[in-house]
Amino acid sequence: MKKLTFQQLLQARLSRRQSLQLGLGALMTSMLPMPALARTALADSVSKGLLGFQSIPVSHLLDDIVVPPGYQAEVFFRWGDPVSDGPEFQMDASNSAADQALQAGMHHDGMDFYALPRGSNNSDHGLLVMNHEYLDLQLIHNDGSHLDSPDSYSADKVLKEQQAHGVSVIEVKKIDGHWQIQRPSTYGRRITATTPMQISGPAAGSDWIKTAADPQGLKVLGTLNNCAHGKTPWGTYLACEENFNGYFTNAEQAEVSSVQRLRWQRYHLGRSYYGWQQFDTRFDMAKEPNEVNRFGWMAEIDPYQPDSMPIKRTALGRFAHENAAFRLTRDQRVVVYSGDDARFEYIYKYVSHEAWDGTQGSHHGHLLDNGVLYVAQLHEDGSGQWLPLVWGQGPLTADNGFADQADVLVHARLAADALGATPMDRPEWIASHPELDSVFVSLTNNVQRGSGDNVSADAANPRNHNLYGHIVRIDEADPAALNFGWEVFALAGGEEDGGTIDGDIYACPDGMLIDDRGVLWVQTDIADRQLNSGDYAKFGNNQMLAVDARTGETRRFLTGPVGCEITGAVMAPDMKALWVNIQHPGSVPDVLRAQGVEKSPQNPRASSNWPDHHPQGRPRSATVLVTKHDGGVIGT
Template sequence: MAKDFETMEDSNRSSNPSIHDLSDPARRRVLQGGLGLLSGGLLASLGGCASPGSEGGPLLGFKSVPLSSADAIQVPEGYASQVLMPWGEPVGIAGAMPAFKPDASNSGAEQELQMGMHHDGLHYYALDGARRGLLVMNHEYVDNGLLFADGEKTWNADKVRKAQAAHGVSVTEITQQADGQWQAVRPSRHARRFTAATPMAVQGPAAGHALMKTAADPAGRRVLGTLNNCASGKTPWGTYLTGEENWAYYFALDGDPDNAHHKRWGLRKGKGTRWHEHDERFDAGKHPNEPNRFGWIVEIDPFDPASTPVKRTAVGRAAHEGATVALTKDGRAVVYSGEDARFEYLYKFVSKERMKPGGGAANATLLDEGVLHVARFDADGRGRWLPLVHGQGPLTAANGFADQGEVVIKARQASDALGATKLDRPEWVALDQNTREVYCALTNNSRRGGDKDPGTDAANPRANNTMGHVLRWKEAGDFDGETFEWTHFVLAGDPANERAEAKGNVRGDIFGCPDGLWVDARGVLWIGTDMSSSVMGKGEFARLGNNMLLAADPRSGEVRRFLTGPVGCEITGSTMTPDGRTLFINIQHPGETPSEISDPANPMRFSRWPDGVGRPRSATVVIRKRDGGVIGT
């Protein structure tokens, strides 16, 4: 939501150093000496972390696809693609499977039983190995110009209900047919929809906190809904984690515009989705604690159709892009999460208890107790995880943190106080289980190097960082380590650009704005891009075409373009079946307009994907090798 460079949240007014402030003058000479220094000297400085080794055959065995501006999916030679479960398809709840109406006239009640809008993070959960499983995915936000036949020309309670129902998470059952094609299993006992109105539990240190209590929920332990669900994580115990990202945009604020807490989280007078006109809880002036009930990581058990989603407050409140889970050698859970906002932070949570056998039910409280940390990146290529623990350092009642519940609710303010490093929209985090390296995509920051933030250096050497980059680090010891070593994996860009900061240092196929990241079992780093429709094909992005999915070899740094998407879309949510022979990705907001809101009178102006005749619809794309081989080889 709000992906264009000018409207992304920028609410961090702390004096904390940005990542570009961290290097000494010698390392600031990177641009003068060439960006190649980053891929040479800095990568080498990490030793074993920088390169998993050169043994073994090549990871990338496909021929790159060319750049494209076509309204179509393009995959490499020898591969086939298939569209699955677009917005509006029934998820498969028995006795309740309303068909999608091409004129957008489905009601709110019908949308509650259908796939949501703007597919995002997803994961595959095996029921029968690689042939049958559950596909669980996020639905980030909505385009009212597509969702409703007349857009916002009229506005009523059912439109609010439908918009809320098009958010959240879907669980669908899918199976592979004898011919290799995949299809939904309908009906299915596992099929579920979670929306912005679904009852959810609150657990962890913020449960029952005074800042979580509302008139509708005086106990502060039950919340209605999840929204702006962006990236996702799959836990080792078999559950699904979804991040609540740009939730601040949903609230109207017509009351006190000087509320410092609201301001720090991006709430401003005049914002909102008009939901408050028929659902008063989204009026933050009247219900100032309601925003505190969003911005959490939500855990869902896809295998238990009767389970209640839980907001895990110990993992901290943020504009969560997602949650990526690792296990320490002794079995404790480590959850990494970034905030997709300018100058915000990167977090790590380490559980107190160890994972137990028995799946989600056996680990129902695993993420409720532990230590939340925020990252500080130091100038010498090292970093430190700073604990957000009440009573330690500045996190005291005298400084506005009465208890641990208030620390996690005000995680941004706590991170400000600790001196964490401000980053350029830290988004998806990916983990390589084989090398134990961790990656984070920093999509861009067009305000980098402005009046509020003038410097550049080796750690973030580009003012007006339109192209973005990918960080890589390795913890000292285990995943719960207090320190780490870090570098850049790649600076995105196009060497044909005149401005040095936009050239990048890509070894292989050029790209901009890395967003979705995922490492497969072979160690390939998959990178989905999210160039805004407001800049695609213009200026520094003139040669980059549509958004794309790339595969990178972490050993050599080589990047190859694997897929290009239709006009206006974002590529997101990569996952595979356990045998590595089926890749699932999500195509989000095909046909997105530069303003991000479609003209309801002409909804097919920019795209008719995927069916070629009707309004554009986000959908999952299934990709297989025609010879049945492993993806990417």
């Protein structure tokens, strides 16, 4: 097959997009759902004025939050703040593990809002539920972790690090026009890396899940590296486990079979960023080789029931889950989309066998246990198909090394490889549009594409050495459909980089939210060391932008402090309050390292002292509340 140049691929994508906007193209008409085509064909004037705020400029190394004129941003919930009636944060990070179990975890990420009472659309009272993805080991203790202070590393430090992971549930209420956290609260809760959880679905009780501590393979302690999330139609929260491989190590280099070694290699296992295996043997693969198979799932949590046990839903597959985007089929079956956030990984969707009856309650969670997981194959002509990860079908057989359905799901990456899925440029968040029959997929970047023996550019990933990332749109007549159409919605970067952004430029799209008006909110994650330097200098600090999903018009709405990632966003139902998460402020970009700036346990404020700006403080991930001065709808 003749290889197309980047410009040819780009022109093909842009020509198709123009055809969609004009309602032309017989080929695309036969492939795409008519409702999506009809809506996309509307003139730009239909959504004129959708973005009503004044765009803000790029922020270079400013250690603060910036929002447009007429808006205000206030720090709302920081690492170490009590979720209910727990202890206050100590600026020297001297809080104990017991304290941390009652406080906000570190590195806020995906989050959602749950109105009170359950099933209501109340915009003044609810629960805010959020993930805590990972840790800054130079900040979590006052003298550092196993890397900086190996001699003082202890079981107590391990426990504090584990308690800083997981999920926070806080009760929030609007009182006299101002949002407040309710303390104490019967709903306030922490779920951590030590919280008991049930395992359900096809992999539950399988030989892949059983351990010495859990010979039945039905219970696991904790959830970790929770990146983004999902909100089920029945009012529960999915905490998505992403880079779980960074917690397990083969400390003794145990000899294993060639099959096991291949499976470990496919998930990049064996080297841990943490030192937990020193005091918690379940993180030592030589001592407990199956513990790692108990992570990489989605954990369902009922925020309305603080005593309920979370459940890991194995039918959704095991990989580096970014988030979970929900849609319903025409017959009310549940569809869950998720990206595997690593270079050359895949886009998945799950379709339940049974329909949801429209009522609320965690008892509907069984819908996530019985269904089919699919992986996407995107073709050069803008069509695509979903390939089922079902044992016994196609190459997923015992002859090809798959013992049963549990094996297929535990090793979903290998199953997707066998099916010929399309390797993508780091699939991140997926967001569903409330009016178009479309989901949008952010692809952050992939500088390895086209280098060495790696896969070269294709229509869905049209740039080799992809520095800036892109966003793909998938159109389906019905979420149950196994065929779909797709297009490159936006190539990130400036025009000189081949970018196709209509308005304010950005790089490395990551977090996404589509609000009820149809505005696509895009958050960026330029790697902390690359911020404000080299190829990324023009983008400044990481940012959040509003995009008209119909026209592509893009305006910069928020910029963050030094070294941070902008990630996780949710609005109150009336869209008059926006919560945004600021993760890992204080990470040191190379442009500052070149000036001799180095962070350490002894110098935690080297590059940032946000949000407290306390003379003896330290950078703290935090949730920020954004409102309009006039109390109006966000984005207008």
